Amino acid sequence: MADGDRIVAYDDLGTADLHIDRIYAGKTLNGRSLDPVSRIFGVGVQGGIRFKGSAVGNSVQLVVLYSTGDSPDWRDQLDSQTGILTYYGDNKEPGGSLLETHLRGNIALHHAFKAGRGSEQDRQNVPPFFYFERVQKKGSLVRFRGLAVPGAEAMTSEEELSAPWWSRDGKRFQNYCARFTILDAPTVSRSWIAGLVSGAPSLSAGCPDAWRQWVENRTYRALVAPSTDLAREIEGQIPTDAVGIEFLETIRRHFAGGANFQEFAHAVWQFMAPGTERQAVTRGGHYGRSYLGGKYLIGPEGGTIALGFVLDADTGHAGKPIADVSRLFSSLRHREFGVFVTLSYFAESVYHEVRADSHQVALVCGRDVVETLRREGFGDVLSVQAWLDSRFPRDTD
Structure with missing residues (x-):
């Protein structure tokens, strides 16, 4: 209070x-x-x-x-x-x-x-x-x-x-x-x-x-209150409960075994933004790094607009922030927006850089990932692990 x-x-x-x-x-x-x-x-x-x-x-x-x-x-x-x-x-x-x-x-x-x-x-x-x-x-x-x-x-x-x-x-x-x-x-x-x-x-x-x-x-006159905060507090970017933290640890362990975390990030983004096309395309970027590119569809059938986006992802380390997303900025083409997904959290400087330069980038932190999975019906660690094993198998080579 x-x-x-x-x-x-x-x-x-x-x-x-x-x-x-x-x-x-x-x-x-x-x-x-x-x-x-x-x-x-x-x-x-x-x-x-x-x-x-x-x-x-x-x-x-x-x-x-x-x-x-x-x-x-x-x-x-x-x-x-x-x-x-x-x-x-x-x-x-x-x-x-x-x-x-x-x-x-x-x-x-x-x-x-x-x-x-x-x-x-x-x-x-x-x-x-x-x-x-x-x-x-x-x-x-x-x-x-x-x-x-x-x-x-x-x-x-x-x-x-x-x-x-x-x-x-x-x-x-x-x-x-x-x-x-x-x-x-x-x-x-x-x-x-x-x-x-x-x-x-x-x-x-x-x-x-x-x-x-x-x-x-059926007119929706919503009470909209834009935030005056330029950055999210750390406490708002990571789960506050033990089960949520265990979700992130389970996901991090799974992708440490060789599975493609970008594909997981794309799936999470699809949950968050259902208009995202199911098929993503890998494309090259600066610094020898590859990204996932795709389309986000809006509008009625027959009059749909496809917005291009580029997705980058990094599991991050528990307790350490993502401090630099400039590689994603530099990979964006005209009229594209970016998505960056992490299991960690973003440093305040990242939020300031995104806002100050008006970059069209969605920053998806660890808490966002956990809450998104919960909304999709994953109620415990066992269900999360079963989904990871079936959808994103580890590289056994």
Whole structure:
């Protein structure tokens, strides 16, 4: 929690508006912890997907998405620079089906995303989603991160709500990976929330303009907040959990055995940028080094634009930064962009060089690699190793 954060007391939650990034507090009464989210919306206190109404009956009035940040396998993520929220469903253990979860959160997601791609009448039945993050492990403090709607501009239905297979200890299961847009609604009025809780339509008095635009026209007016930081902190470039660190060590050991790390980097980039053509071409570069070149496709069928890119990669060493990517800069041709992938992290000087000279280069660090693999369903080291062995066999010569 940062100094200067404004905190709304529990006793004031019944009348308080919601403001972006403001903190809302619970309290302890007679030894019992009182949950702020439940107080604001009248929802339950369990699970990450909490709703008012019936998911099975498709009559949900509102949904709270709550992220604790506890599980390294399920890293809900809000990209403040694009307004895109990635949130995982509630089927997180082997043995259960995708929709038959204990709290029925995945059913609520299923109905909302389906209606979100329907008519205006269908969207009127989509419940507003309110995204909160836990502030700290001790105490009942939550931060409101925004009003969300299912999907995002220019995403396909499969990209908006996918159900990849995951594995844990060799056991497989499906879970949702849902993508929302945080709307440009800096303040959400208490009167609108009270109406939703009592069963009023989402377009009733007090609804934010951005919400109304989405319901009526499916217009995504995202809350976009470009970063003023020229460089990412080291702590933001490497995993903070033991399993994530083990992912990187496993990958590094595998490619120390002779497999082609550039091919792995290309596969990771394909996960991150699905418009990337599957086939990459090796081409020569300066200093006797070879790179992978390819095309990134954007636009509708029949009117697709192909952007050329060049990819370089270096596993790097644990605890040591990548300090020089100038070879990649020099290999770029006119109208091409670059991608550099590492299992380590980038020195601050690299970020400054990229930004100062306006190089069109995507810098993919170790944490990006780990989070990308997790989003693709790799839940443990065993599944990562099995994929590496089958897709990128070691050179045995």
